[in-house]
Amino acid sequence: MPSTAPAADTLTTPLAWLDRDGSIAGCNQAFARWLGVGRRRLLGWPLPALDAESPPRLPDALARLDPDGAALRLRRLHLRHPDGDERFADLWLSVDRDARVLVEAHPVDEFPGDDPALLLPSALAASLKGLAHELRNPLAGLKGAAQLLGRRVDDEASRELVGLIDHEVGRLTAMLDHLLSPAPPRPHAPLNIHAVLERVLRLAESDAGWAVRLVRDYDPSLPEFDGDADRLTQAVWNLVRNAIEAGAGTVSLRTRVEHALRIGEALHPVALRLEIADDGRGVPGDLAESVFLPLVSGRAQGSGLGLALAQQVAREHRGSLAYRSRPGRTVFTLLLPMRSTEPSDG
Known part of the structure; x- marks a missing residue:
């Protein structure tokens, strides 16, 4: 790939590509503009030399990059060129067919401490x-x-x-x-996620009675996967109970299989998508950035531990928990990788 690429210059995402020694062989205008340095000044510059962190993370990431594997993601990396400005970005590193490293930067705000x-x-x-x-x-x-x-x-x-x-x-x-x-955490064992959800719904029925309509939208093709059924029960119950306490009239649990899903830096062939949706008041705007932190609650009587625990359980299963919310529609999405349980031949 040449030092300049007309197609890359049409993109607003900062992009760069490296020589085999890790030096910048070329970049688009967006990459140079984002760093505040002329493109010519960047050519030949070792990418690890832009890493302003202590200890630096880029050298190890480049060494771990597998030519035949998935892309690596470095979260909130601190970058700086001597002639440019300090920048922060989520950096994606991958290898193209010519065995050159491609760099894609997604700028983020500086993390406050x-x-x-x-x-x-x-x-x-x-x-x-x-x-x-x-x-x-x-x-x-x-x-x-x-x-x-x-x-x-x-x-x-x-x-x-x-x-x-x-x-x-x-x-x-x-x-x-x-x-x-x-x-130490208990070893994970094969579980049926729908059995976990049925126990949660039984708790919800006992807690809310007829005041809340509980909707099941299950994917029957979901295989069993290894996990901690008790911990997942607690996590999902926390999410459902939050929905009930937010004044929801309807709470739905939806399961689907996802293929080739990226969770964090890892690409998983098969994963579970579990969505807990409700029509309650939603997450208060002033808590949007901190809702998963311990002791943060939108209710005077709330402990502020439920969502923090739910996120911890997701991480214990190598998964993630995220949400989107507006008044009348809140959806918490739990993503969990699933290993194939198909029996081997013979």
Whole structure:
């Protein structure tokens, strides 16, 4: 590819391509303009020399780039040319058919300091552990009461509700035990996501009754995949409960298979798309950027932990959680990679 390419110059996305030694062999006008440097000044400049981070991330990324693999994404990379301006971008690196590295920059705003989610004081952790300790006794009482109640009811519907109470108390107790004495995550096991969703909908029916219409829109072709059913139940229940508390009249759960889906920097052959949609009030505008941070809530009575936990569960499964919202229409989208469970021959 020449140092200039007429087709590339028609694009507004900053693009560059490298020589085999990692130097810039060419770029479009958008790339030079974005860095604030003339195009001629960039030719022959080693791309890693633009990396202004400490330690730099570009050299390692270029070394890891697989000619036959997926593109690599570097999030919010800090770049600077000595004659230009400081810039921040999500950088995509890929290899073309001629074994040259292609660079695509998606400019972003400078990140304002450290991630607030990582800066919660240790006093908060101590407070949460204290709260967990105080909750164990009431939960033990609930479990005992549920067991006594189970011996007195005769009809099937009542026994099912008692079983649901007993199961949920057990799950909450396990969560508190994990908070008080953190242990390594449990190994993932094959699960049916629709079984997880049915348990969540049973909880929603018990919580909201007839006040909310619950809609199922399931893809029956979804295979089983490895995961933690209890953690996923908690994550989805948090999302559904948020929808109910936001005044939703209808909550729908929609599952679909996605092929060749990129989650973060990884490309997955098969993935689950789970959408939890509602017609409630939506996410307040002033919380749009911080809704996944711990202790951030749009309700005076809210703990602000539900969405943070849901996002953590998504990350534990190598997935992602995102949302779009306006009054009357909010959709949280959970993306989870799925490994094929087809039996091998022989």
